[in-house]
Amino acid sequence: MAASIVSQIVARGLRGASAKHLFLDKFKCARVSSRRWLNLQEYQSKKLMQESGVTVQRFYVADNAPDALQAAKRLGAKEIVLKAQILAGGRGKGVFDSGLKGGVHLTKDPSVVGELANKMLGYSLTTKQTPKEGVKVKTVMVAEALDITRETYFAILMDRACNGPVMVGSPQGGMDIEEVADKTPELIFKEVVDIFEGVRDDQALRMAAHLGFKGPLERQAADQIKRLYDLFLKVDATQVEVNPLGETPEGQVVCFDAKINFDDNAEFRQKAVFALDDMSESDPTETEAAKWDLKYIGLDGNIACFVNGAGLAMATCDIIDLHGGKPANFLDLGGGVKEKQVYEAFKLLTADPKVEAILVNIFGGIVNCAIIANGITKACRELELKVPLVVRLEGTNVQEAKRILSESGLPIVAANDLEDAAKKAVAAIAKK
Numbered sequence: 195m196a197a198s199i200v201s202q203i204v205a206r207g208l209r210g211a212s213a214k215h216l217f218l219d220k221f222k223c224a225r226v227s228s229r230r231w232l233n234l235q236e237y238q239s240k241k242l243m244q245e246s247g248v249t250v251q252r253f254y255v256a257d258n259a260p261d262a263l264q265a266a267k268r269l270g271a272k273e274i275v276l277k278a279q280i281l282a283g284g285r286g287k288g289v290f291d292s293g294l295k296g297g298v299h300l301t302k303d304p305s306v307v308g309e310l311a312n313k314m315l316g317y318s319l320t321t322k323q324t325p326k327e328g329v330k331v332k333t334v335m336v337a338e339a340l341d342i343t344r345e346t347y348f349a350i351l352m353d354r355a356c357n358g359p360v361m362v363g364s365p366q367g368g369m370d371i372e373e374v375a376d377k378t379p380e381l382i383f384k385e386v387v388d389i390f391e392g393v394r395d396d397q398a399l400r401m402a403a404h405l406g407f408k409g410p411l412e413r414q415a416a417d418q419i420k421r422l423y424d425l426f427l428k429v430d431a432t433q434v435e436v437n438p439l440g441e442t443p444e445g446q447v448v449c450f451d452a453k454i455n456f457d458d459n460a461e462f463r464q465k466a467v468f469a470l471d472d473m474s475e476s477d478p479t480e481t482e483a484a485k486w487d488l489k490y491i492g493l494d495g496n497i498a499c500f501v502n503g504a505g506l507a508m509a510t511c512d513i514i515d516l517h518g519g520k521p522a523n524f525l526d527l528g529g530g531v532k533e534k535q536v537y538e539a540f541k542l543l544t545a546d547p548k549v550e551a552i553l554v555n556i557f558g559g560i561v562n563c564a565i566i567a568n569g570i571t572k573a574c575r576e577l578e579l580k581v582p583l584v585v586r587l588e589g590t591n592v593q594e595a596k597r598i599l600s601e602s603g604l605p606i607v608a609a610n611d612l613e614d615a616a617k618k619a620v621a622a623i624a625k626k
Contacts, residue, residue, distance in 0.1 A: 232456045235279045237335045238470050239454050246425035248418060249448050253337035255279070258315060263308030265336040273302050273339035278314050278331045284321035291328065292317040300339055307336060340448060345438035346405040347371050348419065350387075350426045351455075352433070358389040359426065361397070361419070365406040367438035393423045407441065414447045415439070422449070429467050430460030479542055486538045488525060495520025496550040497619050498543040502527040502561050510555045513612055519620040522549050531561050536569025537576070544577055551582045553619040555612060558589025567595035571602045582607065582622035586615040 234242075240250045254265035266274050278285055278297035285297030294313040301307065311334050318328030345368035353360040363383050366374045375382050383404040385397045398416035407415040418439070426434045433455040440450050461468045483490035489504070493511070497519045501507045504526055511521040523546065525539060543552055556566050566587065574583065586609040587595050599606050607622065609615035 232458065232468055232471050233281045234454065234470055235281065235333070236277065236451075237279060237333070239452050242429060242454070242467070243422075243425060243449060243452060246428060247421045248425060249446065250452075251275075251337045251340055251448065251450070253335050255333055255335055256311065257333050259308045259312040262311035262315075262334055262336050263305070266304035266307035269304075269336065269338050271338040273300060274304060274307060275300050275337050275339040276307055276310050276314075277335045277337065278319050279333045279335055280319055280321075280324070280329045280331060282321050282323040282329060284323050285319065288319045288321035288324075288328075290314060290317045290319050290331075297321070297331070311336075340440075340442050340446075340450075342368075342438065342440040342450065343443050344406065344441040345450075346407075346440070347374070347437045348401070348405065348422070348439045349433060349435040349437075350423055350431075351435075353386075356386045359387040359423070361385040361387060361393070361401055361423075363401050363405050365404070367440070371437065387423070392427075393420050395420075405439070407447065411441060411445060411447060418447050418449065429454070430457045430464050431455060432457050479546070483525070483539075483542055486535050488527060488535060488539055488542070490526075490542060491524040492546070493521050493523055494548075495522045496548050496623060498522045498525070498546065498549045498552040500525050500527070500539060500543060500552060500554045500556075502531065502556050502558075506555060506557060510553065510612065510616070513616040514553065514619065517613075517616045517620050519616065519623070522546060527556075527561070527566075531565060531569075533565055533569040533572060536566055537573045540570070540573035540577055540579070544579065544581070549581060551584065551619045551622045552579075553615055554583070554585040554587075555615055556587050556589070558587065558592060558595075561589070562591050563587045563589055563595035564591045564598060567598040570606070571598060571604060574602075574604050574606070579604075582619070584609055584615050584619045584622065586610070586612060 237253060237255050240253065243250050252269060254268065256262035256265050262276070276299045288297040289295050290313060292313040297314070297319045299310050314331050314334055316330065318330050320328035347364040347367035349362045350359055351362065352358065361384065364371065364374055364381050366378065366381050383401065385401055387393055398419045399412065401419055402412045402415035405415060422434055422436065431454050435453045436449045436451065438450050440448050442448060456464065456467065479492060480490050497514050499507060499510045499514070499521050501510050507524050507526045511524060514521050523543070525543065527535060527539065543549055554570065556563060570585065584607045585599060599608065607618050609618055
C-alpha cells in the first residue's frame, strides 16, 4: 500500500524529466533518474545546438497552420517531418482530440503540412507520458526529414566517480541505451574528460571510431563530438544526450535528437537559457510553489502533507496511507524557511478543494520550529482556516514553537510523533 504512494510521488516528481544519467564502467550500468526543473521544447534544444555549430536538421517553428505550410515550402526538402511540440515522450503514437493519430508525421507533399498542422494546433495530444486529458499543442516544428543509414548513441555527462565530465558512446543507437549496456556491455565505450583540458583530438577521434564512423565520417563525427562538448560547457549542462547521432546516405553526421539537462545552480549566469523554460504545461500549483522555493506534487487524497525534507514527506504520505487515509499532496519546505514561505504554503494547501485536513510534520534541524509556528498561526488567522490542522514538531527551538501554538488560541491539534499525527489527521476527517 505504502509503496504505491511513493511510486505516485516519484512518477509525478519525475514527469518531464529528461534523459537518464548513466554511470558506466566496463562491466555494468547504473541508472540514476534526475528531476529536471528546466524544461525545453525539442526545437529550443536544437536551436541551442545550432548556435554551437552542431549539425541538426533544418527546421522552422509555427504556431498556426498557414505559417506551418509556408515553412514546409521554404524548406524545399524531399521529405518533411511535422512534430507537435509538447514536453512529453511517445508523441509519434499519441492521439489528438481532433481525431488525428500521431504527433509526428512524415510527408513528401508540402501542401499536406497545413492540413496536418490544423489538426494539431489548439488540440490536446495524449501520449503515454501525458495526463489523461492530454496536453494542448501550441507550436509545431516543421523540419527536413533525412534518411539515416546508421544510428549511434553519444552522451556527455557529469560523473561523480570521475570528478568531472565523461563521454559515453555506443555504435548501437536509436534504442534504449540501458538495454544495450545490460545485454552487450562490450558495445558501451567511455572516455573520461579532463575538466581543465577538455576533449582532446585523440579522444574525439577514438570515440568516433568506437561509434563505427569510418573514413571522412570519422573526422566529421569527432568534430561534432567536440562541438557538443563546447555546448555542454557553454550552457552549464549536467548532461547532453544524443540518440541517435546518425549517418546519412549523403555522408553527413547529424544529431537527430538531443536531450539536455541543465545545472539549476547555474541559473544566475544562464538567464537566457532559463528564460526559455516552458511552464505552460506544468501544474499551476507546482509552478506557484516553485516561486516560493517550495516543492509541491499533487496527489489524489484529502489530507495535505506539509513537511521539510523529501524523505520525511514520503514517510508522512506512507504512514497516512497505512492508517487508512489518503495524502492530497507532497509539499516540501526544505531548509532555510521563512514565515512568508509557511504562509504561502498554507495558501496553496487551502486552495485545493480536495483537502479536508492538514498534517504538519516538521523536524527542525537547520529549520527553526518557532519560525514554522509563527507562520502557521499567521496563516490560520489570515486565511481563516476551515479544515482540521494537526501539527507535529520536533528539533530546534521546539519548546518555543509549542508555546506559540498553545497560546495562539487556535484549534490546532498537537501530535506527539508521526504515527500519532497520522492517526489524528485520519480521525479528524472521520468525525466530519
